[in-house]
Amino acid sequence: MKAVGIILAGGNSNRMKELSRKRAIAAMPVGGSFRCIDFALSNMSNSHVQTVAVLTQYNARSLNEHLSSSKWWDFGRKQGGLFLFTPTVTAENSDWYRGTADAMYQNIDFLKKRHEPYVIITNGDCVYKMDYNKILDYHIEKKADITIACKDMPVGSDVSRFGVIRMNEDSRIIDFEEKPLMAQSNTISTGVYVIRRRQLIEILEKAAEENRFDFVNDVLIRYKNIKRIYAYKTNEYWSNIASVDSYYQTNMDFLNPEVRSYFRAEPKIHSKVDDLPPAKYNTGSDVSNSLIASGCIINSKVENSILFKKVFIGKNCVIKNSIILNDAYIGDNTHVENCIVESRGTLKANTYYCGENGIKIVSEENERYML
Template identity: 65%
Template sequence: VVIVSGDGVYKMDYNKVLEYHIERKADITVVCKEMPEGTDMSRFGVLKSDENGRVTDMEEKPMMTDSHLISCGIYIIRRRQLIELIERCALEDRYDFVRDILVRYKNVKKIYAYKTNEYWNSISSVESYYQTNMDFLKPEVRKYFLADHPEIYSKVQDLPPAKFNAGSHVRNSLVASGCIINGTVEDSVLFKKVFVGNNCVIKNSVILNDVYLGDNTYIENCIVESRDTIRANSRFVGEDSVKIVMEKNERYIM
């Protein structure tokens, strides 16, 4: 059984993890990644492993740790063993897979760490969601996901291509189908059906689906919620962190 969390952005061949799992004769295999210095480790499950890859210690979201090896939330376990562990946990009124199975049985079961060096990021927080979107402005990240084998395909809604009207300026940005651009967009990600009014400026921001930005609006370091209508002459800037913009104003369409 392959168990995966729904808040990771990555590309992985699970067959390779399964081969590693069988080769090590593991009870449970955890996909892991070494994080760079300065990462907030309190957001992740943190592991330590020996030279053979066997997990020797595991802690969920520690306040302090000297390890930078995190769990990616991807696990392989035999179906029969998973059922047995779940049934045992249910009898003891335990319901957390990580704390009640992985951490609790770390010294009982043979748990191994499969280390990946490929791109992986969590979108479990506002900051990480924003950073992951910004990562896709890097050519090497787009190439890895969209061009390198195996490619990732998504369902395309039948929308007209993005329209860039006279006077618009776009630099280092991703602009989806159905968008209409009249202003300036820099280092930003625009989801489907975003309307950018005259003299608008968008910098370092993520604009979600079906957002209307009135004329002379300034957006910087923000995430604008889906289906928002931003009135003309508005200004939103994330000063110390990413700002969430939610403006449900009336929208008039002629």
């Protein structure tokens, strides 16, 4: 592959509420056994991108632990590899990343030392599969300066939290609005960009000179009438999880057999593997249309739900339309419905949790061994 990869995984979102207090959005568990960043990493690996840099910043500890070994995504090569960059205090700079463009600029030496002619930039908070070779071929065919992977959203969808684009008959982008109040199009950017490496270095250096820090606003939107920026349409499954509702819906999509089979088919999505026993279903368990991860112990009814690793469900419980994150403990006679239970949370026995007006986030830090 004649491209180097950059994954932007340092951001935070207030739309995630309590869920982003512990971890970066890219580290959020998805689909029972994945982290969100696994999808971008797997796409890089499956597209034979041998060198990938992950730029982290906010609440990065769990993300760094997840990326502690590159072997799960097959980046452990003599040539290339997986690089993890966090903000570093130097004699010239003591700032945190002030935006996506600044994050890349602070690691510009990485780009200057590479030999690949192109760079594939993607976000770490999206769930999708994409062959980056196809978008790179399209980029070369169009003789584009920058190519953006785009997707048409269903009519009536709320696109106000995305970058919305309009293009001409040749797929050249003529307008780009970031998070518009009134969208003029239902075509959004998926956060995947292709650009020539030397051109990216020049743009980042110029942006830094002018104290411009955001890649979308200060590069894509600012240069839309100067550079040849093209749109590459994708019709496959794609979802951004950077809000509570979208995170919940994305996980619930994995209960759909078509979505599960899509991500299980080759090329597969890879993730760090924990050495855990298979889920245990004791007498009294009744599980339907749910995903149960390794290490779980079930003693009650679970319906239309996703249980991540090492979840314990006590006796006479009802878990319905909910997401239970890693290592949560649900005490006896507990009812959980339309909820997201935070990881390592402990719900006392004889309690009731129900999201009646939307999805309820349950974050209880009771000492489970004192119950």
